[in-house]
Amino acid sequence: MTLPLKLAAQRALEASNTVMVVLGPTDCAFTLAVYKDSTGVFCFDSHSRTTAGLASPNGKAVLLSIKSVDGFVSYMKDLTKSLIGIERYQTVISMVSCGQQV
Numbered sequence: 001m002t003l004p005l006k007l008a009a010q011r012a013l014e015a016s017n018t019v020m021v022v023l024g025p026t027d028c029a030f031t032l033a034v035y036k037d038s039t040g041v042f043c044f045d046s047h048s049r050t051t052a053g054l055a056s057p058n059g060k061a062v063l064l065s066i067k068s069v070d071g072f073v074s075y076m077k078d079l080t081k082s083l084i085g086i087e088r089y090q091t092v093i094s095m096v097s098c099g100q101q102v
Contacts, residue, residue, distance in 0.1 A: 006073045013041070013069055023080055030083065034072070041066040043075065054082040 003011070012019045013036045021032045033044040043066060048059040053075060066072045 005076060006070070009069055009073050009076070013072075021076070023076070024083060036069070039065075041069060041072040043072065045079075054079060 013034070017036045019034045021034055022029050023032075024030050030045070030047055035042045035044075043053065043064045044062070045053060045064075046061045048056055049062045050056045050059050051062070053062050053064045064075065066075055
C-alpha cells in the first residue's frame with residue numbers, strides 16, 4: 001500500500017511510538033530510528049549530518065527533537081532533498097517494537 005508521506009507518518013506513529021524510516025534508492029538507502037511521545041518526535045540518524053539533520057560529508061550522528069508529526073514530515077522532505085536532490089521520493093516507514101528484556 002502506498003500512502004502520502006504525511007498520512008503514512010501519522011498512521012505509523014499512531015499505531016506505534018517507535019518506527020524505522022528507510023529512504024533513498026535501494027542500492028544506497030538510509031535508515032532512521034524515530035520515537036514519539038507526548039512531547040514530540042525524536043529522530044536518531046547515525047549517518048553524517050549537520051546539526052539540523054541534513055546530509056553533510058563532515059557531519060556527525062544526530063538526535064533531533066521535533067515538535068510535531070507535521071514537523072517530522074517537513075524534516076523528511078528536507079533530508080530527502082539534501083540526500084538525493086529531490087523532495088519527492090519513495091520512503092518506507094515500518095513500525096518496530098523496541099522493548100527491554102530483563
